[in-house]
Amino acid sequence: MSDPMRVLIAGGGVAALEAVLALRALAGDRVAVELLAPGTQFPHRPESVRSPFSGEPAPQISFDRVPITHHRGALAAVAADRREARTTDGGRLSYDRLIVATGARSVEAVHGATLFRGPVSAGAVEGALRDAKGRVVFALPAESAWALPIYELALLAAHERRGGPELMVVTHEPRPLDIFGRTASDAVARLLDRAGIEFLGDTVADSVLGDAVVTHDGRLITADAVIALPRPEPRAIAGLPEGFLEIDEHARVVGVPGVFAAGDGTAGPIKQGGLATQQADAAAERIAAEAGAGNDPRPYRPVLRGLLLTGEAPLYMRKDLTGDDALARPLRYAPPQTSRSPLWWPDEKIVGRYLSGYIAGGRAA
Ligand SMILES: Cc1cc2nc3c(=O)[nH]c(=O)nc-3n(C[C@H](O)[C@H](O)[C@H](O)COP(=O)(O)OP(=O)(O)OC[C@H]3O[C@@H](n4cnc5c(N)ncnc54)[C@H](O)[C@@H]3O)c2cc1C
Numbered sequence: 001m002s003d004p005m006r007v008l009i010a011g012g013g014v015a016a017l018e019a020v021l022a023l024r025a026l027a028g029d030r031v032a033v034e035l036l037a038p039g040t041q042f043p044h045r046p047e048s049v050r051s052p053f054s055g056e057p058a059p060q061i062s063f064d065r066v067p068i069t070h071h072r073g074a075l076a077a078v079a080a081d082r083r084e085a086r087t088t089d090g091g092r093l094s095y096d097r098l099i100v101a102t103g104a105r106s107v108e109a110v111h112g113a114t115l116f117r118g119p120v121s122a123g124a125v126e127g128a129l130r131d132a133k134g135r136v137v138f139a140l141p142a143e144s145a146w147a148l149p150i151y152e153l154a155l156l157a158a159h160e161r162r163g164g165p166e167l168m169v170v171t172h173e174p175r176p177l178d179i180f181g182r183t184a185s186d187a188v189a190r191l192l193d194r195a196g197i198e199f200l201g202d203t204v205a206d207s208v209l210g211d212a213v214v215t216h217d218g219r220l221i222t223a224d225a226v227i228a229l230p231r232p233e234p235r236a237i238a239g240l241p242e243g244f245l246e247i248d249e250h251a252r253v254v255g256v257p258g259v260f261a262a263g264d265g266t267a268g269p270i271k272q273g274g275l276a277t278q279q280a281d282a283a284a285e286r287i288a289a290e291a292g293a294g295n296d297p298r299p300y301r302p303v304l305r306g307l308l309l310t311g312e313a314p315l316y317m318r319k320d321l322t323g324d325d326a327l328a329r330p331l332r333y334a335p336p337q338t339s340r341s342p343l344w345w346p347d348e349k350i351v352g353r354y355l356s357g358y359i360a361g362g363r364a365a
Contacts, residue, residue, distance in 0.1 A: 004032040005291040010075035011101030012037025015263030018277040021354035022284030030291040046349035051122030077238035104264040106230035109141035112208030113228035132225035139205035140171040143231035145271035158195035159311025168198040184317040249299035251283035277352030316343040
């Protein structure tokens with residue numbers, strides 16, 4: 001057999017780990033996979049919504065159970081014409097194919113609010129909730145890339161602090177968790193209602209001024225704590241297009257030969273772990289085919305799966321995002337589904353063809 005194809009994966013999170021697992025499964029020895037990342041474990045961010053209430057940190061997910069060559073460092077630049085990656089400490093790594101899976105930065109979107117970015121924010125949110133006596137507002141900014149955690153925080157707060165402050169969700173969405181469609185949205189609305197959480201839709205929280213939230217249309221909503229999700233910002237990597245990376249249906253970065261991208265660093269309104277793994281799979285399938293694995297690479301067809309923590313039984317929601325194009329692709333369209341029983345297995349919050357089983361296996365170990 002000829003030399004294996006050198007695949008460099010930059011990033012050490014959800015998309016990177018799914019790409020590693022998919023390449024091993026699909027291409028085996030036809031590829032030599034190397035990882036360029038600051039570390040080989042990352043926090044299970046979706047689980048971090050529990051931390052302000054449990055006091056427990058989110059579990060870590062580790063690459064330790066997959067043999068890979070790890071270059072400790074970070075991607076600074078790409079010289080695509082030479083198929084070379086440059087690291088922030090001046091190193092150079094050559095590759096045949098590069099997968100950029102470096103995620104996005106989370107920045108403040110509602111000025112003055114307590115920002116919930118995942119594990120690092122648990123203490124601040126716990127403190128804000130503990131001190132609040134009157135009303136707590138959970139704000140979803142318009143530029144937010146993934147809405148679920150704001151509903152989870154509100155529902156878990158209602159569950160854990162019965163008889164506590166009033167709770168209100170303020171969101172640009174017209175209906176709760178609108179991205180999952182009408183049935184899911186109605187189910188979430190009922191959950192909010194039963195938990196006594198007020199829902200204020202079509203409203204964009206702009207900033208916090210004293211003990212009030214100022215909305216884009218100039219209204220003031222009194223609140224003694226405001227918890228908000230961030231908005232994502234792209235990471236700058238020299239040699240690649242600016243901003244979030246545009247990819248085609250095989251996750252190839254548009255206009256940059258040999259470079260693929262997956263995850264929160266790619267363009268698109270929804271940034272979510274499940275979509276990140278599906279992009280990573282599309283990249284891995286294409287690379288495996290180019291390495292001679294003989295597979296027929298399937299394109300990226302996003303399916304959104306959300307497991308909403310409620311404090312009681314979770315709510316499972318699934319929506320085929322290609323459904324918007326249902327008339328053009330009737331056979332691919334699956335109607336949205338909503339259920340209190342698992343709609344996928346293992347019933348992980350981050351769903352990936354390879355990653356879900358890997359995470360579940362890690363829990364069992
Ligand atoms: C509170 C919260 C709850 C969430 N809930 C869910 C959920 O229920 N379900 C779901 O599917 N998704 C959920 N998400 C979203 C999910 O966590 C992200 O979409 C997912 O982590 C994106 O994966 P990624 O690999 O693109 O980025 P990340 O997981 O952020 O990983 C990026 C990695 O790249 C590394 N890196 C950064 N810069 C460089 C560089 N220059 N070179 C090399 N490495 C670099 C970072 O250290 C990091 O390890 C949630 C997110 C949050 C914050």
